[in-house]
Amino acid sequence: MVHVYIDGASAGDPGPSGAGVLINYKNGEVEHHSLPLEDMSNHEAEYEALLYALHLCIQKEIKMASFRTDSKLIDDAIEKRYVKNKKFQAYLDKALLQIEQFDLFFMKWVPSSQNKAADALARQAIQKSRK
Template identity: 35%
Template sequence: MIKIFIDAATHQSKALSAGGMVLIKDNKQEQIHQPLSASTNNEAEFEMLVFALTHLRNQSLTNEIIFIYTDSKIVIESLQKKYAKDPRFSKHLATILELSSQFPTLFIEWIDEKDNKGADNLARQGLQKALKSHS
């Protein structure tokens, strides 16, 4: 079983975003922060889920039991409806749905922000790194 916690952070005025991911497998923890191309936090949350699913696929982990946790209600609601009104979200949602179909046992669930501190910290670290490289 694999557990993944994801989050995103965005600097609105500079339109820079980064994501954080904590991956737990076999009692080992991997921490990743990732620069993102999104200019809004909601879009960055979608982009981070795409990154997590792509990372799992690239690591040949599609046949594992996978739980992905996010504190983004808009991502979860869009997944449940299989619809996103905003076209920026729609393209990511389509990618997420396509990637998700490659995982036989995948659960993507909402968690409260207070339960997602690890991914939040990594996203903020990634954003600070992106801000330094763009200054």
């Protein structure tokens, strides 16, 4: 099973943002993806990172994945299939539609210390967007 680490970051609220995705194929192959985003909140950047990672996995025909995030907001939304803040409903709806394309999908919350690589990729994306 592929492990996918995701993180979103924002330099301000809202501010320049980025998404980081690390895909670990568990065979020694690891991919790093860094996506610059428009000005948005950190929570929106987290959702954008999730959607970007889902898109990458679907594009690569990955059917079984365990996603890791340090965002309780994302983890809770996917687990409960519910958002308190309706501002994020469209993000959740898109994510759930994409998740349906997987044969096996897990979302797991991890502490920030276990998500440093995805965080670094998200921060790199912010720097790219500022250039």
